[in-house]
Amino acid sequence: MNDSRSPPQPVTDFDAVIVGAGFAGLYMLHKLREAGFSARVFEAGTGVGGTWYWNRYPGARCDIESVDYSYSFSPELEQEWQWSERYPRQPEILAYLNHVADRFDLRRDIHLETRVTAAHFDESAGLWRIETDRGQRVTARYCVMATGCLSLPKRPDFPGVDQFAGDWYLTAAWPKQDVDLTGKRVGVIGTGSTAIQVIPQVARQAAHLTVFQRTANFSVPARNGPLPQSDQQRIKAQYPSRRQLSRESLFGVPVAMPAAPRRTRDIPPDELRQTLETLWAQGGAMSLLAAAPDVIADAEANTLVADFVREKIRATVKDPKVSAMLCPTTHPLGTKRLCLDTEYYETYNRDNVTLVDLRATPIEQITEHGLRTSAAEYPLDVLIFATGFDAMTGALNSIDIRGRDGLALKQAWAGGPQTYLGLASAGFPNMFLITGPQSPSVFSNMVVSIEQHVEWIAGCLAYLREHDLACIEANPQAQAGWVAHVADVANSTLLPQTDSWYVGANVPGKPRVFTPYLGGVGPYRQHCQQVAAKGYEGFELSRQPVAA
Numbered sequence: 001m002n003d004s005r006s007p008p009q010p011v012t013d014f015d016a017v018i019v020g021a022g023f024a025g026l027y028m029l030h031k032l033r034e035a036g037f038s039a040r041v042f043e044a045g046t047g048v049g050g051t052w053y054w055n056r057y058p059g060a061r062c063d064i065e066s067v068d069y070s071y072s073f074s075p076e077l078e079q080e081w082q083w084s085e086r087y088p089r090q091p092e093i094l095a096y097l098n099h100v101a102d103r104f105d106l107r108r109d110i111h112l113e114t115r116v117t118a119a120h121f122d123e124s125a126g127l128w129r130i131e132t133d134r135g136q137r138v139t140a141r142y143c144v145m146a147t148g149c150l151s152l153p154k155r156p157d158f159p160g161v162d163q164f165a166g167d168w169y170l171t172a173a174w175p176k177q178d179v180d181l182t183g184k185r186v187g188v189i190g191t192g193s194t195a196i197q198v199i200p201q202v203a204r205q206a207a208h209l210t211v212f213q214r215t216a217n218f219s220v221p222a223r224n225g226p227l228p229q230s231d232q233q234r235i236k237a238q239y240p241s242r243r244q245l246s247r248e249s250l251f252g253v254p255v256a257m258p259a260a261p262r263r264t265r266d267i268p269p270d271e272l273r274q275t276l277e278t279l280w281a282q283g284g285a286m287s288l289l290a291a292a293p294d295v296i297a298d299a300e301a302n303t304l305v306a307d308f309v310r311e312k313i314r315a316t317v318k319d320p321k322v323s324a325m326l327c328p329t330t331h332p333l334g335t336k337r338l339c340l341d342t343e344y345y346e347t348y349n350r351d352n353v354t355l356v357d358l359r360a361t362p363i364e365q366i367t368e369h370g371l372r373t374s375a376a377e378y379p380l381d382v383l384i385f386a387t388g389f390d391a392m393t394g395a396l397n398s399i400d401i402r403g404r405d406g407l408a409l410k411q412a413w414a415g416g417p418q419t420y421l422g423l424a425s426a427g428f429p430n431m432f433l434i435t436g437p438q439s440p441s442v443f444s445n446m447v448v449s450i451e452q453h454v455e456w457i458a459g460c461l462a463y464l465r466e467h468d469l470a471c472i473e474a475n476p477q478a479q480a481g482w483v484a485h486v487a488d489v490a491n492s493t494l495l496p497q498t499d500s501w502y503v504g505a506n507v508p509g510k511p512r513v514f515t516p517y518l519g520g521v522g523p524y525r526q527h528c529q530q531v532a533a534k535g536y537e538g539f540e541l542s543r544q545p546v547a548a
């Protein structure tokens with residue numbers, strides 16, 4: 001603490017402005033209101049829901065089980081909401097989030113169709129000045145960025161895209177009205193988690209589907225199905241312990257961290273085979289990773305599990321040339337997001353589906369009537385771009401965020417994101433990030449990580465108020481230590497070597513930095529709790545609007 005006098009606090013429109021109304025922004029608003037803070041949410045979409053508002057493509061659903069991919073903060077909510085499937089579809093998750101907005105009376109503080117364009121910290125007044133694309137200007141003591149890790153889609157920049165005479169769609173900006181693909185020749189570019197969900201659905205409707213694959217991905221069957229009432233009741237009866245297990249776990253799912261994990265390579269081959277067969281039959285990508293956590297760190301362990309998955313692909317896909325193209329060879333399993341699918345590999349056994357290898361025959365140009373690779377021209381009526389996101393930093397860097405001395409966040413992060421705990425960044429007082437870079441974020445069940453951040457931020461603001469403090473800012477040394485720790489943990493795994501969106505390799509010119517924290521959801525939570533318990537160790541706290 002730098003001083004003892006308590007100067008008059010500036011008058012602001014709101015205690016906090018929250019940017020984004022997905023899982024994070026909705027809960028942040030509820031939590032701040034509950035603690036007696038005034039808050040305003042700005043959301044670019046015409047509705048709440050974030051990811052689940054924007055990603056309406058056919059097949060969109062979550063890859064964490066519904067009973068776990070849901071808020072835990074309200075026992076009443078968790079008991080009353082009925083999930084219909086093990087992995088619910090996008091409309092159901094969106095309906096759930098709309099229910100949350102209504103149930104907790106959140107809408108009156110949410111401005112929809114309003115994009116925050118700028119957030120400038122006014123040092124003399126110690127407040128944030130926020131501007132929107134609708135010309136609103138508001139001030140707030142605190143600015144909470146709930147802008148999402150995967151909310152800025154990459155725009156298609158293929159040569160010739162403007163000449164295409166057919167319809168084209170971006171999966172992350174899918175229209176609200178139904179898109180009828182019946183009888184159409186459809187092309188899908190991409191084979192990441194999104195495409196792997198879209199492809200089987202489109203294949204069922206289209207006259208012909210051509211999949212343009214640059215990198216084959218590993219995918220695990222979801223084994224999705226209805227969630228019987230009896231199972232749901234049993235889970236609901238055990239919710240407190242199930243949620244606790246997720247909070248203490250590696251990835252935010254209810255799988256206990258093994259006390260003395262065995263190395264996968266030390267498991268007798270028959271036993272390993274049996275375990276993998278059981279997991280494959282049960283379905284679920286996170287449980288596969290959680291059962292053999294060393295696969296992301298030990299190349300030999302990785303090969304054992306990757307070979308198993310490749311064998312499954314070969315056993316499913318009848319045409320050996322196609323199955324060879326679908327077997328991932330460019331990266332270890334789990335170093336790009338491990339996908340979850342329903343009949344993805346089976347889809348390539350259909351007569352109306354063609355797979356094109358873009359590594360062998362790159363895209364040259366999108367033409368008026370299709371797509372031309374170096375080997376052939378494919379006539380198409382519809383093109384679907386499932387080409388991913390400017391992840392982790394894209395949405396933040398799209399806002400003109402300026403901290404002390406007019407420092408632009410974009411500039412401060414020019415060499416890669418610099419955060420303390422993924423929650424705050426030095427030079428940007430009173431600004432918080434929910435699931436920011438260098439927190440477990442995308443390497444976890446994100447609802448668990450979101451709840452942890454929201455509760456930590458709300459606790460922090462209550463602490464500042466209780467102690468008559470006006471300002472909190474990450475300490476640059478503590479931040480440097482955290483950034484180095486995140487890199488050390490990442491470098492002890494196989495992940496940084498792979499070209500993935502985790503390292504920003506999917507966006508030309510983006511600095512190559514591994515962004516999620518891989519230390520595990522449970523250990524990370526404990527660390528954040530200790531930081532708070534020690535009076536926000538690693539942060540500068542001040543009674544003045546700005547720390548000296």
Ligand code: FAD
Pocket residue numbers: 019020021022023024025042043044045049050051052053055060061062063064069114115116117146147148149150151194395399434435444445446447450
């Ligand atoms: P988001 O849901 O992304 O919401 C952020 C909101 O901020 C958006 O609505 C956006 O419009 C708004 N916004 C951004 N910038 C501005 C601005 N400047 N002004 C105003 N508004 C702005 N995670 C899992 O754990 N499990 C899954 O199964 C899973 N499936 C996914 C499937 C898809 C297709 C995608 C894209 C992501 C998935 N994720 C999954 C990650 C998912 O993003 C998170 O689980 C979670 O929904 C994130 O919530 P959020 O509120 O942090 O961000």
Ligand code: NAP
Pocket residue numbers: 061062063064150189190191192193194195197213214215337339340358386387388389442501506
């Ligand atoms: P992604 O994983 O980044 O996949 C994008 C795909 O497009 C990749 O196959 C990529 O190929 C390809 N691509 C991109 N640019 C290309 C180009 N210029 N030419 C050819 N191909 C190109 O994006 P995503 O599938 O949207 O998924 C992003 C993340 O969202 C996931 O990792 C996951 O965290 C989340 N998500 C989850 C679910 C779920 O199951 N619940 C569903 C969707 C998304 P390369 O690999 O070669 O770059």
